[in-house]
Amino acid sequence: MQVLNWGILGAAKFAREHMGRAIHAAEGARLAALATSSPEKADPFKAFAPDLKVHDSYDALLADPGIDVVYIPLPNTLHVEWTKKALAAGKHVLTEKPIAMKAEEIDGLIDARDAAGKFATEAYMIVHHPQWRQVRDWLDAGAIGELRHADVVFTFNNPDPTNIRNKADMGGGSIPDIGVYAYSCVRFAARAEPGDLRAVIHRENDVDTFTQVTGEMVSDKGRFTYGALTSTRLHPRQEAVFQGSEGLIRLTCPFNANVFDQAEVTLIRKGKPDEMIRYPAVNQYVIQVEAFMRHVTEGAPYAWTLEDARGTQAMIDKVFASEQG
CATH class of the missing domain: 3.30.360.10 (Dihydrodipicolinate Reductase; domain 2)
Incomplete structure (x- = not known):
């Protein structure tokens, strides 16, 4: 399998404890970079990925030509913005759930994905388990x-x-x-x-x-x-x-x-x-990354697309709209 370099936007606890390690462990994936304005937050990542490059801003990581895939574990309200930016920078993108706060926001992500010719999806790992x-x-x-x-x-x-x-x-x-x-x-x-x-x-x-x-x-x-x-x-x-x-x-x-x-x-x-x-x-996070890699490098089927994520967000919107007074 072709090796792709991954970068992470932000030193989130979940990325530190689970997804960063999963990327590092997955076949064909290499955890190559982390973006954080606090260098000390990179130390726990370097403990298992010692060659990690640290960028002091998200934009700097997106501008790194050596990064092929970006993983985004930022707060929910930032997911749409930075997924679009990563796609515009020519990266494949795996963004934490929920990838948007409203279903119609995902329409814009689908358009951005298609325009960029890159793969972008929501990190809904259980479908890979x-x-x-x-x-x-x-x-x-x-x-x-x-x-x-x-x-x-x-x-x-x-x-x-x-x-x-x-x-x-x-x-x-x-x-x-x-x-x-x-x-x-x-x-x-x-x-x-x-x-x-x-x-x-x-x-x-x-x-x-x-x-x-x-x-x-x-x-x-x-x-x-x-x-x-x-x-x-x-x-x-x-x-x-x-x-x-x-x-x-x-x-x-x-x-x-x-x-x-x-x-x-x-x-x-x-x-x-x-x-x-x-x-x-079974580590469902590692399986998720490896499935992402096979889809990007080999065209293998992938279990959770932006269209699937839109369906769930539409259901979330419907739950809020159905609130009983």
């Missing part, structure tokens, strides 16, 4: 009969007022931060889109801290009921369940695989032994 591909395969095959209900929970407790997840002007809140998982996973696995939705939303300082969504999803196979709970003020919990006429599928660590807990998925059917598959050694 084999547990979610297994769920989709089971649902496609009718393993649980007719899908009649799906429910998803993703919560954690983060009351820190200085954290960007609690700042409205940075795109904070449970819906932008983790609703993208709770909504996208059902769209992906069941190949479904939202029908009627109803949302109960609790806010603190203009940021949603608790959102419960109920309603319907619609696929080519029919309609099924849906529920999703996201919160940044509850004890950590992750679970996704797909319930059908003849069985159910349960994921106990659907999103932060092998960080929150061990990734495992179980198929439960009456009269048959439960089928549980565990994934103790």
Whole structure:
């Protein structure tokens, strides 16, 4: 595989702890540069990528002719701006979720991607994890009969007022931060889109801290009921369940695989032994980077496009619009 050089805009904690290491570990990818105005923030990255070049501004990294791909883990409200700038600089781009704050903003990103002739997409890593591909395969095959209900929970407790997840002007809140998982996973696995939705939303300082969504999803196979709970003020919990006429599928660590807990998925059917598959050694971030590399260098299919991201953002917009008074 052709080797491509990656650069990261900003020394975000998530980039330091997960994505920077994943880029460094992925076949064909080389973590070559980091942009930060605080040189000391580069030291943890240099601990695993000692040859890292450090630029003192985002623009300087984008101007570096040696960088092929840019990874953007900036605050949510900056994603569209810097994705467009990276594309204009002739780079491929992987931008953290949510890639935009409104669905129509992604239309401009699609236009910028097409004009640049480069690949740009949202870093929605779970679609690359084999547990979610297994769920989709089971649902496609009718393993649980007719899908009649799906429910998803993703919560954690983060009351820190200085954290960007609690700042409205940075795109904070449970819906932008983790609703993208709770909504996208059902769209992906069941190949479904939202029908009627109803949302109960609790806010603190203009940021949603608790959102419960109920309603319907619609696929080519029919309609099924849906529920999703996201919160940044509850004890950590992750679970996704797909319930059908003849069985159910349960994921106990659907999103932060092998960080929150061990990734495992179980198929439960009456009269048959439960089928549980565990994934103790799978790093979904590395898989995501390697899939990105194969798409860019070999034209291999990629599981999550800007068009897919737009569908989820449209669902997020619909959740906000469906808030119950």
